[in-house]
Amino acid sequence: MNIILLTVSILVGIGVFSAVILYFVAQKFKVDEDPRIDTVAETLPQANCGGCGFAGCRNFAEALTKAEDLSAMFCPVGGNTVMMTVAQILGKTVEAKDPLVAVVRCNGTLEHRPRTTRYDGAASCIIEHTLYSGDTGCPHGCLGCGDCVAVCAFNALSINNKTGLPEVNSANCTACGACVKACPRNIIELRRKDKKDRKIFVSCVNQEKGGIAKKSCSTACIGCSKCLKVCTFNAIKIENNLAYIDSTACKMCRKCTTECPTGSILEINFPIRKVQPEAETNLI
């Protein structure tokens, strides 16, 4: 019985002694950290996606707390609501930003862009891209190995087996930009998100001259500048035989989509157009 008591009291003694030492050591080497970092970090979505350009949410919270001006910093996942809360905690101001969404700018489906060779190497776009121009005639278009799908942390991308192209689920997309970085051919772009998720964009990145582009893909942009002429909002640019619609300037009037001779400008989530009988009579 004595032995048990002795053992317990010695252990308690060691415990108390260590606790006292640890207490003083902790006081001596205390790291002063801004308590707001924890609060800010808790507000952030904890996705650790890297969309803000920092290593993770905690890292971003530290940077936010240190920063004088928050205008260059943005959490695409949390969006304006989270940034407002963060600004409130830190006593700073932020401007609301337009929400963005990832858009795949290639419509080279199996129909539009027949395969010329068969690629059976490593299932990775970046490897296929460095090996050769791809299994279609288009050296700019989507390779369809799904590097973008693999990096998406929000389950917003998937490869459509019928078309062989990735598709974006706008509801899940947080515009973190991981897919934009992963795509070796710069096909994915972050564009302004419309309230009804309507999109108008040039679904092509082929910079070849018209004839060559058309030969490899029937729906390629041929750089004919017809869209440029009908656009009344100055939203369209043509560079390197390729049209580009600026999503911040575009007013979604849909004039360009009907003008495009190859159908490379896509309109998505718009109501079906009414048939215009006048136009038909004019043609006759």
Place this chain on the structure above:
Amino acid sequence: MLKTFSKGGVHPPENKLSAGQSVQILPPPVVATILLAQHIGVPAVAKVAVGDKVKVGQIIAESAGFVSANIHAPVSGTVKKIDAFADTSGYKRPAIQIETEGDEWLEGIDTSDELKTEVTESAEEMIRKITVAGIVGLGGATFPAHVKLAVPQGKKAEILVVNGVECEPYLTCDHRLMLEKGAEIIVGIRILKKALGVNKAVVGIENNKPDAIAHLRKCAAVDPEIEICPLKVKYPQGGEKQLIKAVTGREVPSGGLPVDVGAVPFNVATVFAVYEAVLKNKPVVERLVTVTGKGLANPSNFKVRIGTPINYLIEAAGGMPETTGKVISGGPMMGKALGVTDIPTTKGCSGILLMDEREATRKPLRSCTRCSKCVADCPMGLEPYLLMLAVERQMYDRAETEHIQDCIECGSCSYICPCQRPLLDYIRLGKSEVLKNIRARAKMNS
């Protein structure tokens, strides 16, 4: 016991279908397309304009730096276009297109087959001629020859190592060259020995070419300092580091150059080009290309002008068989599968291989079983499975410490893997990423 390199190596089926076919000279193509980037280093700069008349052997693009090479007109005619044309990767690169008219050579070029053996030029004069002739490593690496001849200060070349190994299956153009131009190659070796200031030369030839070994031995009798060294058949013996290890026993250190151990390697085709450049004033305007494949009617060895379209070569060898699954530029181990055949031959193109569908298809990929065959067979002593894992997980720092940059991309690992894992594809990606990191670090430090 025949000599060979010590670490790893594989022995794929040799399939030297065209070994018995003597070299046929193909007429110049109707239109020749000459890429400006046919060598390692800076692409050459075009020196002709559209509409210019050119003669064979005339410089049409000039070397744009030390590690670069001149490019000469391979056909005579009119410059039709200076534009971007697809290369073996399918991407477009700047090139000069010439429409052939007749076959008029520049004055001063000796086009006869007559053997010249008098080596009277000084070493400087020889190196100047080699530089002007735009000679690059014709074994496939396309490294400019004059750079190899400029031995860096503080280092000394001791031995010239000539590569007559031709370890790639199917390819036979070096074999044919040794049989048909043996005496010229020996003169070329004497020229290079003089240019480098070395006394000794050794020619490594694999033992599956006994006729070439016997013929070169006979030709080399004129110079006792030229040794013909038969080697055990093992891939990748044609890699410079493997060949140097095999014939001299010296090992090039990691990250080092062959000249660090006193060796300067040259391919037999390059040696022949040196002979032609120095004694006949003939630049690199043509090369030997093996066109082969099991389904092909006439596997052949052709002497073709640089810039000849590859489909023209395939037609000359009997046309593309219907069962063709892949067209490969180069050999089956290190060659590149082509997307289109409407692309020009370059200085580095040693063969065109047509693989039938069954032979060309990769089997389905399985998970790595850690069998370590890739480790055992890597001729550089690397761990390919580990490198692939590191690259897959984007751990490029780890890949660098595992010496990914030492990989010579011979493909032995991918060939031997029982699970058909694309090891080399990932290692290549890793190498390019690691190189980017190394360059970024160097930039930051400077």
